[in-house]
Amino acid sequence: MFAFAVTLTELLARLLMADRLGLGSGGVGALAGHAARVAEGWRPSLPAWLPEQLSSLIQSCWAQASTHPAAALRNAVLCC
DSSP, X not given: OXXXXXXXXXXXXXXXXXXXXXXXXXHHHHHHHHHHHHHTTOOOXXXXXXXXHHHHHHHHHTSOGGGOOOHHHHHHHHHO
C-alpha cells in the first residue's frame, strides 16, 4: 500500500519522490537513509491543492499496515 500511495503522489504532483527528496544521485547510502526514515514513520508532505479525499486516501495507504484501507474502499474512492 505504501508504494501505491507514493506512486499516486508522484502522478498527481508530476514529480518523482527520489527527485523531490534529492535522492537521485545520492547512491545506495542515500536510499538506505531514506528507507530508515520511512521505517521510523516519516512521510512526505502532500501538495496543498490536493483534494481532501485524495489526501486522506494517500495518508491512509502509507500509514502503518494495520490501518490501511481495504482495496475495495481504495478503488471506490478513486472511481468516484
